[in-house]
Amino acid sequence: MYQPFEALDERETFDTCVIGAGAAGITLAMTLAQQGHRVLLCEGGEASFSERSQALYRGDTLGDTYLDLASIRLRYLGGSTNHWGGVCRPLDSHDFTARAAAPQTRWPIRRADLEPYYAAAAALLDLETIAPDTPIPGAGLDRVRFSLGHPTRMKDKFAATLNGLDTLTYCLTANLVGLTVGDGRVEAAILKDFEGRRKTIRARAFVLACGGIENSRLLLWCNEQSGGRLVTDTTALGRYWMEHPHATIGQALIFESARFGLDVDYNVYLSPTPAAMRERGILNCGLRLHRMAPEATRELSQALAAEAPGLEATLVQSVGTAHGVYLRAAWEQEPRFDNAVELMEERDALGVPRSRLVWQQSALDRHTIRESLMLLAEYLLKENIGRVQFADWLVNEPVMLPVDGEIAGRHHMGGTRMSDDARLGVVDRNCRLFDQANMFVAGSSVFASAGHANPTLTIVQLALRLGIHLDEALTQGRV
DSSP states (O other), rough: OOOGGGGGOOEEEEEEEEOSHHHHHHHHHHHHHTTTTEEEEESSSOSOOOHHHHHHGEEEEESSOOOTTSSSSOOOOTTGSSSSSOOOOOOOOOSOOOBBBGGOOSSSSOOTTTGGHHHHHHHHHTOOOOOOEETTTTTTHHHOOOBBOOOOOHHHHHHHHHHTTTEEEEEOOOEEEEEEOSSEEEEEEEETTTTTTTEEEEEEEEEEESOOTTHHHHHHHHHTTSSSOOOSTTTTTTOOOBBOOOEEEEEEEEOGGGTTTTOOOOOEEEOOOOHHHHHTOOOOOEEEEEEHHHHHHHHHHHHHHHHHHHHHHHHTTTTOOOEEEEEEEOOOOOOOOSSSSEEEEEEOTTOOOEEEEEEOOHHHHHHHHHHHHHHHHHHHHHHTSEEEEHHHHHHHSHHHHSSSSOOEOOOOOOSSOSSSSSTSSSSSSSEEEEEEEETTEEEEGOOOOOOOOOOHHHHHHHHHHHHHHHHHHHHTTTT
């Protein structure tokens, strides 16, 4: 049920205090409350969009051109599910492994550890059934599928649940500004609203679920206030931050459209096989083939015929079966120590230092997108079933990604990454801070690597898994 910030009783001790009410926070809070635990869910924003809440996301960026930090996520009840597009698929099994091109991509868990939570996550997010991926023999590519269904707005879908659970209290404008740290335990969360009122909230367990930049920012600030007792080894704190770079990468004419399913579907998605990734020294990538209208296909055919007169006979023979496609991509970014969330000297209206995002794409990131497209181009040429026309920026040396257009997917990952080693991560395989028995982190900031899939499904699977772990720990008195 809803409780105004000023009505929070500081004398009460909750079983769990969940800070942040987006996909991860709402999933986790409902899971624990439905298991009978007394949960306080704290949302820093309001019930709907407000400028004063959104302004807390303002920050700075260094490195490659990136998007405005204040506009790419939403800071109110439901979080960024309020503008989520609904595109989903699980991470691939090989996304959890140490890839030859970047061994730091290894997670301490496997995809199999998340699979028991797939059905529940799919139901929460209203996913369509995702058909199995299918190989394209000889191409080094698989045709991959996504759920492209209706995007779930969690604050709307679960409003009745949030208000109807006797064991769940949720509060708005409850912004985390500090943590009281004891001997290996977090004792209390310090919350502040926009009127400057403060509350000290006690719980047996605390979960930070504020997003892929805010989780790092708040831990950095709370750790500074605690004199370094919250996270004693800060080597990885805020580090290994990742995005999914997005770009239009060219266009192609495919003579045998049925080979890719383009005779039926207007949008087809491809990704390199694990073997191709090893051979090419690349990471994962999602190639997106969007079928052109007939007029655009004819124009592309004429342009290719002018550039390569030897194609003219093939083009004539393929009339009726050929389709032009626009080529777009979203690819995996190498987890690099230098890409990071940092604290600025400037502070927000609540007194918390603003975020500075350091983001730069590496040689491996650029190699990944070019070689992924080369896989498609070489296959079409070898089979004589099409030709690829690369975008100019992808042909030039060095490859310089465009500074306009999509740029990135607004997928914030890393910063509080999961690891078995405190020097390489911030949380353990159960999403617990290494130095605190009762402090956990939820959301995509715990991702050790990014794959190419949109992260929402994995965020919810991880939250459900954390809910089971916390239920057992609370029941057995281990937190």
